[in-house]
Amino acid sequence: MTLRLLFNEIRSAVQKISFDLGYPAVVFDVSESSKPEFGDISCNIGFLLAKPLKKRPSEISESIAALYRTQKGSLVSEVNVHQSGYLNFTANNSVLVKSILESSTEKNYGEFDLGKGAKTVVEHTSVNPNKALHIGHVRNIIIGDTVARILHKANYDVNVLNYVDDSGLQVADIIVGFLYGGFSKEPPQGQKFDHYCGDVVYVNITERYETEKSLAEKRVLVLKELEEGRSEIAKFGDEITRRVLEEQLKTCWRLGVTYDCLNFESQIIRSSLWKTVFDKMKSLGIIYLEGEGKNSGCWVIKSDSVEEDKILVRSNGIATYIAKDIPYAAWKLGILDDPFHYKQYIVQKNHQVLWQTTLEDTGTRLDFTGDRVITVIDSRQSRLQNIITKIISDFKSGKKSYMHLGYESVTLSPDTAKTLNLETGGKSVQMSGRKGIYVNADYVLDILGVKTYEEAKKRNPELDDASLVKIAEQVAVGALRYAMIKQDLDKIIVFDLTESLSLEGDTGPYIQYAHARAVRILEKAGKTPEFGVSFDCLTTIHERGLAKAIGRFDIQVEDSARNLSPKLIARYCHELAVSFNSFYEHVKVLTAESPEMINARLCLVWSFKETLRKALDLLGIDAPDRM
């Protein structure tokens, strides 16, 4: 069992006693005590009944406590009433610790069946394939990947999609660069192709549009060719975007992120999806052909608020940006006949197959849709995403639901902007691919890797280079992933290059270090911990605290899945590591006073190590054995 059972036992007992005493039913809280001196668990029922019963909270709690003491379950050893009015419980230490440690040996420890196998789609990344991933994209990718992992742990059947906008303006820009801007198709020696496209070609061409009119004209032409397909230019575009995509995916894989299927915008455009959705919207009266005013001749989405109507199809018959997203949203929910076949893109590092859509008949039909679709995009897109959500709900697709998981953007600190020759006057600055204002993800990982390599070498001079490189990369990725996920989605992250190199305090490496310490204790013990024994000897505050932290895992998984709040798992990992480090400093394991004590503490260390590893896995962070 975990702490959850203790909560449940107390909750139902208090409920029953309150009923037996003739008290009115109230929704009361059973939660962990805010301070150790208050016991393990606290209940606020006294406060809630104070008014209806016209008694002091402590008086009510006392009457419940008196009865509780006569009929304690197996998990509670003490019931106390604090003068403030709280009803406090102390757990039966030996039963609690033993059951937590034993459950933690189960392979699926921490799983909680919130989803009941519900089919869920998580779409994230979806970066235009004309540039390398920068640190802002990384936040999207890490949020999406972490949410997918957590939902999976909470028993949702998750499909992860990456939408590739291979026929948009941004791709057209680099194609113009190659065909008419004089850029070689091959990057200079040693440069990744995506970096080359983004850092050199894209930025340069965008600048030249200002002065070279002919280039700007080519841009319109190329865009048209890309949308229509078939032509030589379109084929060339396809070749380029696939090369960029492959490089982008390498960065994602480096971050430990994998996908189930790649969706290509060009194929959505050329499929029947748009026509079907367009007709459906017409027949539902969601959209109409504007006959007058400034939008005359356009198909527009009716707005029921004070906002202006949103144009879906221009007067020249070409669909707008949002129009491409609606059929895709409907496809993700599986409310349209699937026009695609599927073929394998690659087998990813974790042996998971990455599929891609195709319009060719491959004979392979698969289902990557879900009854619930979560689209991870930064909150600047909220307005458009709300429109899509509204339209999809108008399709009346039963229990199916579409939602936008938004998050605030990543900006660059004044100091980091300065390294890009940008003077911001002390303010942080929004990134922009077009203007070249960004920090590439690979670059951050590389310099982090150099630092973590040095640190690892300093501490483990006897390790061979390959091991050190591996550890360094794991720690670098851990540092970056943790930094991107630990704070609330609604908070802007101001990225500072120097600060990102900090590996102490509330960071990924701090947590990974706790794991490595635990592994070393287990290694040095030279024997396997034996669990079928009494753990009554684990009584110090450090041992109890660590055991309770371990017992909280499934509750954290449930919370974070229910609220789509990945940071809760990050906070949990940190809390586990803090508990362990405190234990480590105050309690000796290998030199404990008796073999029984050594074994009991080894079990605790083992449980901690396994639980932390599983929790870190939800964050996509590796737990190295040494560092």
Place this chain on the structure above:
RNA sequence: GGGCCUGUAGCUCAGCAUGGAUAGAGUGCUGGACUUCUAAUCCAGUGGUCAAGGGAUCGAAGCCCUUCGGGCCCGCCA
């Protein structure tokens, strides 16, 4: 003008959904702990008008209202 987000310690942030015990971390600064299971660690100290004002409540950082500061979005661009 409208919409979304945000304001808590010098700095970066938890806590707010579901009101309750002395508002917590990290970082910074000051001091202490490595012949010890790895000091990427631990311990102690320092640091707060929870933006401001009002309201409902026995009780507010949290709920309601108003105001102020900061960010983002509102194109026949994507």
